[in-house]
Amino acid sequence: MNRRKFLSYVGCGCCGFILNSCASAPITKRKQLKIYPEAALNNQAAQIYEKIKMKEKMSDDTKSLNQIREIGKKMENSINEYFHRSNLENPTTNFVWEYILIENKNMRNAWCMPGGKIAVYTGMLEVTKNSDGLAAVMGHEIAHAVAKHSVERASRGLLVQHGSKVIDILSGGKLSQLNRTIPGVNTVDLLKRFGIMNPFNRKQESEADYLGMIFSSLSGFDIRETRKIWERMQEFNKGNTPPEFMSTHPSAKNRIKKIDEWTNKIILEYPPINI
Numbered sequence: 444m445n446r447r448k449f450l451s452y453v454g455c456g457c458c459g460f461i462l463n464s465c466a467s468a469p470i471t472k473r474k475q476l477k478i479y480p481e482a483a484l485n486n487q488a489a490q491i492y493e494k495i496k497m498k499e500k501m502s503d504d505t506k507s508l509n510q511i512r513e514i515g516k517k518m519e520n521s522i523n524e525y526f527h528r529s530n531l532e533n534p535t536t537n538f539v540w541e542y543i544l545i546e547n548k549n550m551r552n553a554w555c556m557p558g559g560k561i562a563v564y565t566g567m568l569e570v571t572k573n574s575d576g577l578a579a580v581m582g583h584e585i586a587h588a589v590a591k592h593s594v595e596r597a598s599r600g601l602l603v604q605h606g607s608k609v610i611d612i613l614s615g616g617k618l619s620q621l622n623r624t625i626p627g628v629n630t631v632d633l634l635k636r637f638g639i640m641n642p643f644n645r646k647q648e649s650e651a652d653y654l655g656m657i658f659s660s661l662s663g664f665d666i667r668e669t670r671k672i673w674e675r676m677q678e679f680n681k682g683n684t685p686p687e688f689m690s691t692h693p694s695a696k697n698r699i700k701k702i703d704e705w706t707n708k709i710i711l712e713y714p715p716i717n718i
Contacts, residue, residue, distance in 0.1 A: 479597035485558035492560040502546040521661040555584035575668035582655030663715040
């Protein structure tokens with residue numbers, strides 16, 4: 444079989460496979476590729492979460508932990524009610540929500556694993572300042588899980604990994620040859636990082652900002668605090684932030700601009716849900 448025929452067969456097979464694996468992100472309706480099984484990813488996340496709980500020092504600040512849990516519960520209920528009232532499939536039905544507060548004042552971070560496993564670091568509390576600020580951060584992280592961004596990333600990574608092998612075959616091994624001629628540089632990784640994965644990840648981050656503000660508003664929090672959060676983060680990270688091109692996150696300036704564009708619209712279209 445010549446290379447052209449092989450390419451046509453691979454192309455047809457991949458297109459059919461991809462079309463059958465397409466889905467849409469909730470609310471935004473952005474098209475997504477999901478070929479990685481969500482149940483497997485949730486199970487892996489739950490196992491890692493347990494290991495983190497054993498390895499990291501849990502904070503004894505019960506007041507802040509209770510605040511995190513209360514905010515989380517409000518968001519859980521509001522998300523459930525929103526999708527129920529909208530007659531839409533609820534993307535959190537298979538979630539087993541859990542919240543922890545990790546003692547690390549040098550870490551200004553929070554995250555939400557697939558399946559609703561959430562962690563906030565005590566260092567982030569210096570940035571959030573109040574319940575509206577904490578809701579803004581938690582809403583963003585929860586949005587990543589609700590929009591299945593980890594499933595999407597895992598699927599895209601799987602596709603890129605196998606796709607690069609096909610490209611190497613079709614190029615007669617030139618991609619592997621190029622990797623060998625540049626010591627210490629993996630061309631495929633560079634292509635993934637700067638050519639493919641970063642713009643895609645920035646889209647996810649922007650989507651999480653938008654959805655997070657919606658979830659916060661539905662839960663009764665003041666989303667005008669979101670802008671202040673990123674202003675404070677910008678101040679904390681002054682001089683340490685990489686250029687947007689080299690980062691998986693949008694620049695603080697671009698982030699704040701988008702937040703300003705969305706705020707009034709979200710307040711009007713997604714008012715607090717009375718449960």
